[in-house]
Amino acid sequence: MRISAESERTYLQKVFAAIGFSNENSALLADTLVDADxxxxSSHGIQRLAWYVNMVKEHTIEPKNEVKVLKETATSLLIDANKNMGQVACALAMHKLIEKTKKSVVSIAVIRNSNHFGTAGYWARMAVEEGLIGIANTNTRPLVVPPNATQAFLGSNAFAFTFPAEPHPFVFDGATSVVSSGKIQVLDKKNQEIPGEWAVDKERKIVKNARKAEDILATAAFTPHQKGGGVLTLGGIGEDNSNYKGLGNSLVVELLTGILAQGSISADTSVGKHDFSQFLMTIDPSFFGDLDTLRDNATSMFNRIRNLEHLPNTEIKIPGDREYKYYAENSENGVSVDDKTAEDLKRIGQELNVPVPETLS
Structure with missing residues (x-):
């Protein structure tokens, strides 16, 4: 079914307020999920709501806890999310970084004791909307099996990077694994098979059934009772496709987040303390040259790539092209919600006395 973005936003704001978030933070959380949809x-949109609600019930997320700035300089921040949502801490951090970077060219924030923060691209886009370069990283729960391993240890460890361009900014936003767990969740809810070589079992055999893959990921936490299996690194199943490069990418994010924040590495976020960490960075490109010229040069490069000779009935897309196209279409036609998520929305709405969004189709 489809629902309008505004009805989704209204519903989400009421749900988040009902489970203890302030009105300001409820609006922020709703916006991050609506933006993703x-x-x-959709892996990071409203289908995540049931997971968020459960984590609040389990006190993994503490919506009333105040985010704290632990250390601050003209170009840097160390922030304690204090078990609140990653979105709340990242919003504070990015607003401060943008202000700092306009004075100092480059600024960095590290966030500890955090939770899921939505899409990495949401935070990197905040910077590019101000004419800056934005970078956003996070570690996650353990889902990813390193090359030749049969146990999950790494997170999907998202990385986002933005740069000014036309007709829209360059926005790269992706996991450092083959895929995020959320995409497997969506396929499972839709009873669809996994189209690529995304996940493996305890014997490192490819898993195509999304339900089976979800069961594997549910027990992928690095514990003595771990059953084995998980999501593959970029590069896939074998070293012949350079999956060690995917391992390297994931470890870079791990170092910038869990290690630099002195928090848990991904492997340990399911054992005892549950704490994700984030790394944010903003750069003012106008220090290096006229911003309009830099934007034009980037746009020229992207257009040359888009116009390369290509296979019939295909098109070449630059990171961000697909998302901005969907944004325009879904703003007009509404966002798609799978049947399982629709059931979750109805159940949550009944529990919290929040009317469910009206359907468009």
Whole structure:
């Protein structure tokens, strides 16, 4: 079914307020999920709501806890999310970084004791909307099996990077694994098979059934009772496709987040303390040259790539093209919600006395 973005937003704000978030933070959380759905990133949209609600019930997320700035300089921040949502801490951090970077060219924030923060691209886009370069990283729960391993240890460890361009900014936003767990969740809810070589079992055999893959990921936490299996690194199943490069990418994010924040590495977020960490960075490109010229040069490069000779009935897309296209279409036609998520929305609405969004189709 489809629902309008505004009805989704209203419903989410009421749900988040009902489970203890302030009105300001409820609006922020709702916006991050609606934004993901509008951009076609349903893995990080409203289908995540039941997971968020459960984590609040389990006190993994503490919606009333205040985010704290532990250390601050003209170009840097160390923030304690204090078990609140990653979105709340990242919003504070990005607003401060943008202000700092306009004075100092480059600024960095590290966030500890955090939770899921939505899409990495949401935070990197905040910077590019101010004419800056934005970078956002996070570690996650353990889902990813390193090359030749049969146990999950790494997180999907998202990385986002933005740069000014036309007709829209360059926005790269992706996991450092083959895929995020959320995409497997969506396929499972839709009773669809996994199209690529995304996940493996305890014997490192490819898993195509999304339900089976979800069961594997549910027990992928690095514990003595771990059953084995998980999501593959970029590069896939074998070293012949350079999956060690995917391992390297994931470890870079791990170092910038869990290690630099002195928090848990991904492997340990399911054992005892549950704490994700984030790394944010903003750069002012105008220090290096005229911003309009830099934007034009980037746009020229992207257009040359888009116009390369290509296979019939295909098109070449630059990171961001697909998401901005979906944003325009879904803003007009509404966002798609799978049947399982629709059931979750109805159940949550009944529990919290929040009317469910009206359907468009």
């Amino acid at each position: 509008l951009r076609g990133i």
